[in-house]
Amino acid sequence: DTAVSQTPKYLVTQMGNDKSIKCEQNLGHDTMYWYKQDSKKFLKIMFSYNNKELIINETVPNRFSPKSPDKAHLNLHINSLELGDSAVYFCASSHRGAREGHYEQYFGPGTRLTVT
Amino acid sequence: RKEVEQDPGPFNVPEGATVAFNCTYSNSASQSFFWYRQDCRKEPKLLMSVYSSGNEDGRFTAQLNRASQYISLLIRDSKLSDSATYLCVVIPPSGGSYIPTFGRGTSLIVHP
Numbered sequence: 758d759t760a761v762s763q764t765p766k767y768l769v770t771q772m773g774n775d776k777s778i779k780c781e782q783n784l785g786h787d788t789m790y791w792y793k794q795d796s797k798k799f800l801k802i803m804f805s806y807n808n809k810e811l812i813i814n815e816t817v818p819n820r821f822s823p824k825s826p827d828k829a830h831l832n833l834h835i836n837s838l839e840l841g842d843s844a845v846y847f848c849a850s851s852h853r854g855a856r857e858g859h860y861e862q863y864f865g866p867g868t869r870l871t872v873t
Numbered sequence: 874r875k876e877v878e879q880d881p882g883p884f885n886v887p888e889g890a891t892v893a894f895n896c897t898y899s900n901s902a903s904q905s906f907f908w909y910r911q912d913c914r915k916e917p918k919l920l921m922s923v924y925s926s927g928n929e930d931g932r933f934t935a936q937l938n939r940a941s942q943y944i945s946l947l948i949r950d951s952k953l954s955d956s957a958t959y960l961c962v963v964i965p966p967s968g969g970s971y972i973p974t975f976g977r978g979t980s981l982i983v984h985p
Contacts, residue, residue, distance in 0.1 A: 790973075800917065800960065800975040808916065812970055847916055860964070862973065864916035 760784050761865035763848050769871045770838055771866030777834045778868045788812075789831035790862065792824060792847040800847070806831055838872045845869050876900065877963045879976035886983055890951045894979045896961030897943045904971060905964040906937055906944045908956045911978065917960055920946075951983045 761782045766771075770776055782789065791803040805813035806825040820836045830850060845867045851860035879896045886892050899907075906923035921928065921943045922936040934947040944961055958978040963970045 797977075798958070802973055802975075805970075813972060815972070854944050859906065860973070861919050861922060862962075863919065866916050 761848060761863050761869050762845075763865040765868060766800060766866065767869050767871075768806075769861055769873065771873055773833070775836045776838060776870070777832055778846055778848075778870075780831045780833070781867055782829055782848075782850040782865075784850055784863060786850035786852050787828050788827070788851045788853065788860065789825065790849040790851075791831065791833050791847060792795050794845045794847060794867075795821070796844070804831075804833075806850075828863055838870075840872050843870055843872045876965065876974050877976040879959075879961055879979045881979060883980035883982050885937060886981070888951055888983055888985055890983075891947065891949045892951055893947045893963075893980065894959055894981075895943050895945050896963075896976050897941075897968070897970055898904040898963040898965070898974075900965035901937060901939070901942060903925075903963045906935075908910055908933075908935055908944075908946050908960040909960040909975075910960060910969070911960055912957045915971060917975075920959070948981075951981075953983050953985065956981055956983045 763780050787812045788807045790805045794800045803813045803817045804823045809825045822834045846866040847867045849862040851862045877898050908920040909917040910920045911917040923937045927936045932949045936945045958980050960978045961976040963974050
């Protein structure tokens with residue numbers, strides 16, 4: 758029944774490592790997103806994919822690379838992790854994409870990343 | 874001026890009170906507006922969309938004022954379970970796309 762799921766829920770790793778977070782949605786949406794919520798709870802969009810095409814890339818370091826194998830999945834790979842990458846990463850999905858400007862988003866439960 | 878601004882609060886109100894939050898936005902071309910609710914250590918959940926004509930869902934009423942560039946959320950008869958952070962979301966255009974922009978949230982604490 759889970760609409761938007763993410764794995765893992767918690768991720769603790771050391772600086773310099775490479776890690777991936779996976780996201781899947783079963784809502785039939787064609788648009789997926791990655792958000793970062795920092796320690797001050799500010800939620801900021803990182804990427805958006807519409808039908809596997811990258812639509813939004815919000816000045817995120819190129820150590821972060823999203824990959825969308827199909828429109829139900831959007832994964833996030835992070836290279837050379839830094840302390841400042843510690844945050845909660847949320848995946849979300851919606852019916853309509855960034856070109857249309859109207860969307861209600863549904864969020865996954867989040868992945869709490871801690872870099873030591 | 875920040876793109877989307879909210880009073881962080883906290884708003885501390887007794888059960889049964891009526892409380893209202895505002896959220897101002899800077900881009901007058903913004904297309905869509907939403908309120909989300911986020912509980913501690915949980916994901917944001919859609920509360921309601923905000924339509925030009927205003928809309929109501931039970932105890933919750935959302936309004937949009939395009940002239941003054943703000944949206945509001947009114948909660949009547951507050952319940953303990955309404956305690957959460959309320960995030961406004963504005964969708965401004967940017968280079969051919971629309972970028973969902975979240976406010977920092979307003980914290981609501983409803984006490985007995």
